[in-house]
Amino acid sequence: MLSALFLLAAFLIAVYKIYFSNTITYKKITKYGENKTLVLKEAPGPTPLPIIGNLHLLGKHESPFQSFTDLAKKYGDIFSLQLGTAKCLVVNNLDLIREVLNQNGKFFGGRPDFIRFHQLFAGDRNNSLALCDWSNLQLRRRNLARRHCGPKQHTDNFARIGDVATFESIELLQTLKNITRTSDSSINLKPILMTTAMNMFSHYMCNVRFDAENDEDFKRIVDHFDEIFWEINQGYALDFLPWLQPFYKKHLDKLSNWSADIRSFILSRIVEQRELDLDVEGPEKDFLDGLLKVLHEDPTVDRNTIIFMLEDFLGGHSSVGNLVMLCLTAVARDPEVGRKVRAELDALTKGKRPVTLLDRHSLPYTEATVLECLRYASSPIVPHVATENAAISGYGVEKGTIVFINNYELNTSEEYWQEPEKFDPTRFLEKTKVRVRRNSFCDSGMESDGERPSKPSETEKEVWSVKRNIPHFLPFSIGKRTCIGQTLVTTMSFVMFASIMQEFEIGAESLEDLRQKPACVALPKDTYNLFLIPRKH
Numbered sequence: 001m002l003s004a005l006f007l008l009a010a011f012l013i014a015v016y017k018i019y020f021s022n023t024i025t026y027k028k029i030t031k032y033g034e035n036k037t038l039v040l041k042e043a044p045g046p047t048p049l050p051i052i053g054n055l056h057l058l059g060k061h062e063s064p065f066q067s068f069t070d071l072a073k074k075y076g077d078i079f080s081l082q083l084g085t086a087k088c089l090v091v092n093n094l095d096l097i098r099e100v101l102n103q104n105g106k107f108f109g110g111r112p113d114f115i116r117f118h119q120l121f122a123g124d125r126n127n128s129l130a131l132c133d134w135s136n137l138q139l140r141r142r143n144l145a146r147r148h149c150g151p152k153q154h155t156d157n158f159a160r161i162g163d164v165a166t167f168e169s170i171e172l173l174q175t176l177k178n179i180t181r182t183s184d185s186s187i188n189l190k191p192i193l194m195t196t197a198m199n200m201f202s203h204y205m206c207n208v209r210f211d212a213e214n215d216e217d218f219k220r221i222v223d224h225f226d227e228i229f230w231e232i233n234q235g236y237a238l239d240f241l242p243w244l245q246p247f248y249k250k251h252l253d254k255l256s257n258w259s260a261d262i263r264s265f266i267l268s269r270i271v272e273q274r275e276l277d278l279d280v281e282g283p284e285k286d287f288l289d290g291l292l293k294v295l296h297e298d299p300t301v302d303r304n305t306i307i308f309m310l311e312d313f314l315g316g317h318s319s320v321g322n323l324v325m326l327c328l329t330a331v332a333r334d335p336e337v338g339r340k341v342r343a344e345l346d347a348l349t350k351g352k353r354p355v356t357l358l359d360r361h362s363l364p365y366t367e368a369t370v371l372e373c374l375r376y377a378s379s380p381i382v383p384h385v386a387t388e389n390a391a392i393s394g395y396g397v398e399k400g401t402i403v404f405i406n407n408y409e410l411n412t413s414e415e416y417w418q419e420p421e422k423f424d425p426t427r428f429l430e431k432t433k434v435r436v437r438r439n440s441f442c443d444s445g446m447e448s449d450g451e452r453p454s455k456p457s458e459t460e461k462e463v464w465s466v467k468r469n470i471p472h473f474l475p476f477s478i479g480k481r482t483c484i485g486q487t488l489v490t491t492m493s494f495v496m497f498a499s500i501m502q503e504f505e506i507g508a509e510s511l512e513d514l515r516q517k518p519a520c521v522a523l524p525k526d527t528y529n530l531f532l533i534p535r536k537h
């Protein structure tokens, strides 16, 4: 009798769990415009423990994204997790990722409310473009930034990115040549790349550049940015267990101090002087001009909004510096990649001129090496948050749920790539046919006395080029919160990486030192040294 009662109770609890506690009411508008209320189950997932939920399951690998991939094998490509106080959903394949970010993007425009995010932006994460919730202000900020920070090819701004990138790369090469002339030991290269990247950004966005060798304030600010970039790429128990805050006081104070120091530098060394000199009627010469003009013309725009935007975009330089360091690391790990990049560069420039952005389409292997670095590092997509009840793949998703997009799976699964663990830039290359115009009388290499054809003939030639649309390669994400900085990243890192490769061979003290955290495009501020060996042209 007792066991029958026990069984009945267990059955009722199970039914309650399945049908009541884990269901979401979702109002769907059908294609005929009717309102339909659906009651949907949440996606399956592991049973949470008291207090920590499923947090312990993420500690099994170096990166939580590796744990997501593991858990997907057990629970399927869409599953629920309870991380401390936060309800979460993880999506692991391309179709589901598209369903969240494209088809249902309007329901998933929020960002998690992590204490660290507030701390980095003067107490309010909505000051940050990447960490704020979706709003009209965000839409305006994105549109405002696009012309300068995501310019289309063949525009003046795009050409200016190329000019600035070449200018700063030449300065960088000079610094590196000076260092290697006096010493043949390995170099602490990362801070040098970071200051170069910051000068690229401040030069392009604000027409201001700094003395990277002697300006101590500048160097300190670049270090802070780098620390913050690393920090944003890490996860902490505090993010999901906010009551741990008192234990993180020192760490959180450090974050606020870094960001306060950065803000005061940007104000005093970049913004204030320009505010005095601003020519409201004159042409807009850079991003800073554009921002200050909006401030001048539109009384609804707040000065703080403008300052934070500038800080956010200048901060993007850290990703470029880190990415170039990862590209050089890849070359140090695999000298064959380096040989191929150099062969391509030498064939084009003959070692006689600096490489420029205009050369990019003639240097497919070099560009593919940067893309392969992005795949190999697999920078995580910032988590999204459901801003209302929604449905994905027939499962209910409750408002407030944090959605993790497992792009690590997209970058590393055998379903999408051959030998994904191998660093191989050629996976981004394909042979394409191009039309070449040529004068047929020149083909023999000898001038003919015969009549010359009135029109040059056109033939087709097969050349290597970079694959443009790989559906599962989404380093900058998709949908309405896609990265705004991707043009800056792909152009500036290409020029910086190619310039260094033109002049130096890259080596490592020990291959074991070249540790790269999975699903992370950041390296710690203090990281391994590399050897730079000047090439003889």
Ligand code: HEM
Pocket: 101, 129, 130, 131, 142, 149, 312, 313, 314, 315, 316, 317, 319, 320, 323, 374, 379, 380, 381, 382, 383, 475, 476, 477, 478, 479, 480, 481, 482, 483, 484, 485, 486, 488, 489, 521
């Ligand atoms: C290695 C370099 C970079 C990578 C791999 C990268 C990747 C990403 C990804 C995956 C997102 C999240 C998109 C989403 O939530 O769906 C993002 C957002 C964003 N990125 Fe980047 N990014 C890089 C560099 C930059 C740079 C240099 C800038 C600016 C100068 C920038 C500006 C932004 C902004 C503003 C957002 C937030 C957009 C929004 O939430 O509306 N990023 N980026």
